[in-house]
Amino acid sequence: MNIGIIGAGHIGATLARKLAAQGHTVKLANSKGPESILDLAHEIGATAVTKEEAVQHVDVIILSIPFARHTELRGFFNEVPRDVVVIDTSNYYPFRDGAIAEVDGGKPEGVWVSEQIGRPVIKAWNAVLAQTLTDRGTAAGTPARIALPVAGDDADAKATAMQLVDATGFDALDAGTLADSWRQQPGTPAYCTELPLDELQMAVTAADQQRAPQNRDALMKTFMTQSAPLTHDDIVALNRALTA
Structure with a gap:
């Protein structure tokens, strides 16, 4: 596939590296311009481009930017x-x-993002730590392989995202x-808890929408006071314990 990635931080760059290694053609963009990521793109087998170029002539666009900055993509x-x-x-x-x-007020984050950019999105790779994504992926069929949740409304688009998650x-x-x-x-049991597929399904089912923001903020407080x-x-372990 031809894939454009906007965002060259830990998640965006790791996705670019992994997807390029699987034979996909990857364009990588960030907020500072292609000159700032030329060496990174060359190392991982991607092409450094502008944000405008990243969304042109591609099959998939991956947005890996800080949440509030989606307003800049209108x-x-x-x-x-x-x-x-x-x-x-x-x-x-x-x-x-x-x-x-x-x-x-309770609007799902993916719904808010869709409204900002004027396009429906698939939510994927948000519930994984950067180091997990970098170091703990394994081949399909590996026992207790870590699973990641993928949500969205379009069945074909979601199937494509799930294929890329597997890759x-x-x-x-x-x-x-x-x-x-x-x-x-x-703040939910599915978030950054490194669960295999059957346990992740149970975690998704067990999520509590009212408690999730409280869990999120309590966990951040714990991280900041260590x-x-x-x-x-x-x-x-802290993610697992807080949402158990």
């Missing part, structure tokens, strides 16, 4: 064909993004519609 999709799959990997954190009343080393769970995607947002740096496994 109009970017006006000329993009409707059959191009748009995947959002972001999460809402009020301490970073500022308070967004609609999301605080990055993880089982993909169909987690329902975009309106259901709150079940994989921060006297020593947390390991990756510490973070996974």
